Amino acid sequence: MTADATKPASFEALAIDTLPARLGHLEALAGRVGPDALAWKVREVGDGNLNLVFIVEGPKGAVVVKQALPYVRLVGESWPLPLKRSFFEYHALTRQQARAPGAVPQVLHFDEAQALIVMEYLSPHVILRKALIDGRELPRVAQDLGLFLARTLFRGSDLAMPARARKADLALFADNVELCDITENLVFTDPYFEAELNRHTPRLSPLVAELRADRDLKVEAQRLKHLFAANAETLLHGDLHTGSVMVTEQETRVIDPEFAFYGPMAFDVGMLIANFWMSFFSQAGHEENGPRDAMRAYLLRVAAGTWATFRAEFRRLWRTERTGMLYAGSLFENRGDPLGAEQALDAVLHSLWQDMLGFAGVEIHRRILGLAHNADFETIGDEALRARCEAPALRFGRHLVVNRHRIQGMEEVNGLALLIEKETRA
Amino acid sequence: MTADATKPASFEALAIDTLPARLGHLEALAGRVGPDALAWKVREVGDGNLNLVFIVEGPKGAVVVKQALPYVRLVGESWPLPLKRSFFEYHALTRQQARAPGAVPQVLHFDEAQALIVMEYLSPHVILRKALIDGRELPRVAQDLGLFLARTLFRGSDLAMPARARKADLALFADNVELCDITENLVFTDPYFEAELNRHTPRLSPLVAELRADRDLKVEAQRLKHLFAANAETLLHGDLHTGSVMVTEQETRVIDPEFAFYGPMAFDVGMLIANFWMSFFSQAGHEENGPRDAMRAYLLRVAAGTWATFRAEFRRLWRTERTGMLYAGSLFENRGDPLGAEQALDAVLHSLWQDMLGFAGVEIHRRILGLAHNADFETIGDEALRARCEAPALRFGRHLVVNRHRIQGMEEVNGLALLIEKETRA
Numbered sequence: 001m002t003a004d005a006t007k008p009a010s011f012e013a014l015a016i017d018t019l020p021a022r023l024g025h026l027e028a029l030a031g032r033v034g035p036d037a038l039a040w041k042v043r044e045v046g047d048g049n050l051n052l053v054f055i056v057e058g059p060k061g062a063v064v065v066k067q068a069l070p071y072v073r074l075v076g077e078s079w080p081l082p083l084k085r086s087f088f089e090y091h092a093l094t095r096q097q098a099r100a101p102g103a104v105p106q107v108l109h110f111d112e113a114q115a116l117i118v119m120e121y122l123s124p125h126v127i128l129r130k131a132l133i134d135g136r137e138l139p140r141v142a143q144d145l146g147l148f149l150a151r152t153l154f155r156g157s158d159l160a161m162p163a164r165a166r167k168a169d170l171a172l173f174a175d176n177v178e179l180c181d182i183t184e185n186l187v188f189t190d191p192y193f194e195a196e197l198n199r200h201t202p203r204l205s206p207l208v209a210e211l212r213a214d215r216d217l218k219v220e221a222q223r224l225k226h227l228f229a230a231n232a233e234t235l236l237h238g239d240l241h242t243g244s245v246m247v248t249e250q251e252t253r254v255i256d257p258e259f260a261f262y263g264p265m266a267f268d269v270g271m272l273i274a275n276f277w278m279s280f281f282s283q284a285g286h287e288e289n290g291p292r293d294a295m296r297a298y299l300l301r302v303a304a305g306t307w308a309t310f311r312a313e314f315r316r317l318w319r320t321e322r323t324g325m326l327y328a329g330s331l332f333e334n335r336g337d338p339l340g341a342e343q344a345l346d347a348v349l350h351s352l353w354q355d356m357l358g359f360a361g362v363e364i365h366r367r368i369l370g371l372a373h374n375a376d377f378e379t380i381g382d383e384a385l386r387a388r389c390e391a392p393a394l395r396f397g398r399h400l401v402v403n404r405h406r407i408q409g410m411e412e413v414n415g416l417a418l419l420i421e422k423e424t425r426a
Numbered sequence: 427m428t429a430d431a432t433k434p435a436s437f438e439a440l441a442i443d444t445l446p447a448r449l450g451h452l453e454a455l456a457g458r459v460g461p462d463a464l465a466w467k468v469r470e471v472g473d474g475n476l477n478l479v480f481i482v483e484g485p486k487g488a489v490v491v492k493q494a495l496p497y498v499r500l501v502g503e504s505w506p507l508p509l510k511r512s513f514f515e516y517h518a519l520t521r522q523q524a525r526a527p528g529a530v531p532q533v534l535h536f537d538e539a540q541a542l543i544v545m546e547y548l549s550p551h552v553i554l555r556k557a558l559i560d561g562r563e564l565p566r567v568a569q570d571l572g573l574f575l576a577r578t579l580f581r582g583s584d585l586a587m588p589a590r591a592r593k594a595d596l597a598l599f600a601d602n603v604e605l606c607d608i609t610e611n612l613v614f615t616d617p618y619f620e621a622e623l624n625r626h627t628p629r630l631s632p633l634v635a636e637l638r639a640d641r642d643l644k645v646e647a648q649r650l651k652h653l654f655a656a657n658a659e660t661l662l663h664g665d666l667h668t669g670s671v672m673v674t675e676q677e678t679r680v681i682d683p684e685f686a687f688y689g690p691m692a693f694d695v696g697m698l699i700a701n702f703w704m705s706f707f708s709q710a711g712h713e714e715n716g717p718r719d720a721m722r723a724y725l726l727r728v729a730a731g732t733w734a735t736f737r738a739e740f741r742r743l744w745r746t747e748r749t750g751m752l753y754a755g756s757l758f759e760n761r762g763d764p765l766g767a768e769q770a771l772d773a774v775l776h777s778l779w780q781d782m783l784g785f786a787g788v789e790i791h792r793r794i795l796g797l798a799h800n801a802d803f804e805t806i807g808d809e810a811l812r813a814r815c816e817a818p819a820l821r822f823g824r825h826l827v828v829n830r831h832r833i834q835g836m837e838e839v840n841g842l843a844l845l846i847e848k849e850t851r852a
Contacts, residue, residue, distance in 0.1 A: 158655050163610065164603045170658075171597035177590045184589065184751055193756050215766040222753045222770055229584045229752065230659040230690075232596075264656075325610055326655065327648045330619050340641040344648055 028109035034058030049074035068115035086115035092260035100151040125246035144252035146309025153265040157234035188225035191369035232262035242275040270359025276303040281393035285380030304410040361400030392420040454535035460484030475500035494541035512541035518686035526577040551672035570678035572735020579691040583660035614651035617795035658688035668701040696785025702729040707819035711806030730836040787826030
């Protein structure tokens with residue numbers, strides 16, 4: 001099983017009018033949507049940067065058809081990006097489904113040559129980021145995402161997997177080079193110097209210059225890049241921000257794992273929680289219809305709750321599913337030393353905590369200083385207000401990256417966020 | 427390019443009398459040894475645990491033919507071990523040759539199906555371990571091996587390599603599962619509980635029981651295993667002890683990289699230096715022909731010198747060959763901040779130091795408590811004396827593993843070794 005780096009000759013991008021004829025024969029669609037493909041209603045809804053996304057509806061129901069393009073959709077053919085990312089997305093989805101059942105959309109069909117995945121249509125789900133911008137307090141996200149993180153990260157590591165299977169999988173995903181390269185450069189390096197693709201809200205320039213001259217920050221960001229690049233600990237989602245989560249009041253689903261590869265557990269955790277903190281800092285930009293104090297408090301609860309759930313579930317898995325080659329029970333529980341296993345668990349969680357804070361800080365920086373900004377801040381039309389939201393977020397991120405080894409717990413971090421967010425409205 | 431995990435149907439073990447007929451057609455041999463294969467003199471000299479090793483001599487010269495067997499030679503067919511280790515050895519040798527020219531034997535021919543490598547015959551070289559047991563002070567080993575470590579480890583990492591090439595290579599070597607498995611179990615886990623294959627000098631039993639009940643030690647050994655398994659930082663030799671080094675007074679060559687895979691830099695460094703410390707602790711067992719005080723002092727100088735050379739060369743490469751994606755010059759030197767790059771280098775070397783000490787301690791333990799002992803201690807016939815040599819080495823190893831984050835430098839470590847080695851002769 002290999003991923004072809006080049007575009008197969010047979011690849012052809014789908015279009016609204018060609019989709020029914022091309023995919024009408026697939027039982028995976030016909031069974032869900034209805035047998036008469038001519039009666040299908042097809043919409044293209046891809047609002048991301050990379051892919052085509054179709055919703056196909058019919059008398060029986062609906063599915064999503066996601067197709068990769070051989071270039072970055074946002075930029076065009078001048079930035080080629082291999083179709084094989086679809087292969088990695090497919091394999092990541094199947095592994096996530098096995099490790100955290102129900103947390104990702106069900107995959108109905110995969111066509112490697114056409115780089116397309118047919119999957120469950122999630123409705124009435126909305127993108128979590130959008131819901132947070134709208135000021136909606138989703139009750140389940142901390143719990144659901146904390147569980148997703150612990151289950152996928154623990155069960156994909158040498159804590160749980162047979163070593164041979166993990167190494168084979170590591171080799172498979174090592175070929176997802178181009179998408180790793182995007183993360184490596186856009187997240188960890190470009191934001192910290194005047195890279196061509198960077199942009200930022202103009203009036204932040206003095207602060208941006210200060211950060212780019214901040215030696216401790218740059219060194220620590222590179223230490224985190226070193227960890228990210230070298231530490232192939234588990235299969236990551238690789239792009240787990242609030243734009244990769246779909247929600248209702250009752251349900252949370254994680255989508256779009258095309259950046260999946262083997263990296264440090266703390267990366268997914270830190271990126272996700274960073275997006276809650278960014279939403280927190282952005283709320284002052286969304287107070288047209290009234291103050292967002294309750295929403296701010298909610299977001300800090302979600303950040304803390306995601307981490308608390310992650311820890312609790314990780315502890316539970318450590319005690320009940322530690323079947324891999326690391327921290328073997330033969331050294332601890334089986335010799336009457338369960339406290340030894342607990343001591344090791346504390347050490348693992350302590351490292352995870354510190355690294356998570358660092359990755360969170362870097363994620364905040366790249367979303368404000370780099371190429372790929374996020375809607376939380378971008379939808380704030382008033383540029384002065386946007387800069388007032390972004391500035392404390394940048395300072396907060398710097399604090400996390402540089403001081404991550406000395407921060408005690410979530411209470412402190414959230415306390416700091418509260419303290420410096422007040423600048424925004426001073 | 428793939429490695430076949432199974433034994434090809436065509437594989438046939440060489441023998442002294444079949445070798446000339448089977449390999450006589452190879453220009454790589456005939457050119458070096460002489461065209462008339464019937465005039466070749468063939469000896470089998472494999473004294474390791476795994477493979478066949480032939481020396482083929484003729485009128486023009488000599489070569490070594492190393493062939494893997496589909497099982498562990500030491501144990502027999504009941505312990506199968508894939509032939510593909512020869513494939514990994516070949517690829518490791520070519521990479522080491524490119525990164526540290528002259529430090530490994532020249533490869534003359536590789537036959538994947540027959541799992542055989544024809545290589546330069548090193549003469550009058552002897553195995554470094556043997557020379558140290560004999561009390562020979564080799565003048566070049568610290569310098570040569572420090573350079574070998576820095577050059578192979580730096581140049582095989584994301585500090586120097588293009589990210590794509592490193593990831594492809596990582597995937598290639600991820601298939602060296604069976605040999606990694608040996609290291610993972612025999613080095614990091616088995617020594618710390620009553621594993622079936624373990625053995626130790628009987629009168630050490632009370633100390634062994636103490637170590638196996640030592641929670642801090644076991645937890646830290648598993649933290650190191652976690653680092654070893656997850657941190658795919660660079661292409662390691664993977665088995666770099668003094669039995670994998672051949673020496674003369676003028677030259678040092680590193681052999682046998684069949685355990686090669688992507689792991690943490692500190693592993694090779696720590697394993698090698700641990701073997702110098704073990705030689706140091708074993709000297710009291712080899713004083714039949716006079717005291718070994720000078721040899722002991724020499725060995726501590728070699729331990730310190732290897733580390734000092736490694737650091738110096740690593741620093742030099744950092745300043746002159748840091749072309750990889752980590753700690754990019756665009757963030758530091760190119761912005762007029764060379765001190766930023768130096769600060770990062772200090773952080774990297776500090777981590778390496780701590781991890782190196784930990785891996786060294788584990789290596790000492792597994793050589794005294796595990797399956798694969800080493801001749802430094804094993805050749806001490808007097809069991810009481812052997813135990814007196816091994817006991818302080820075990821205590822020393824425990825100190826390194828548990829206290830590695832708090833040890834300042836080589837002077838302290840060597841000072842501790844000197845202090846507790848005196849127990850041996852008390």
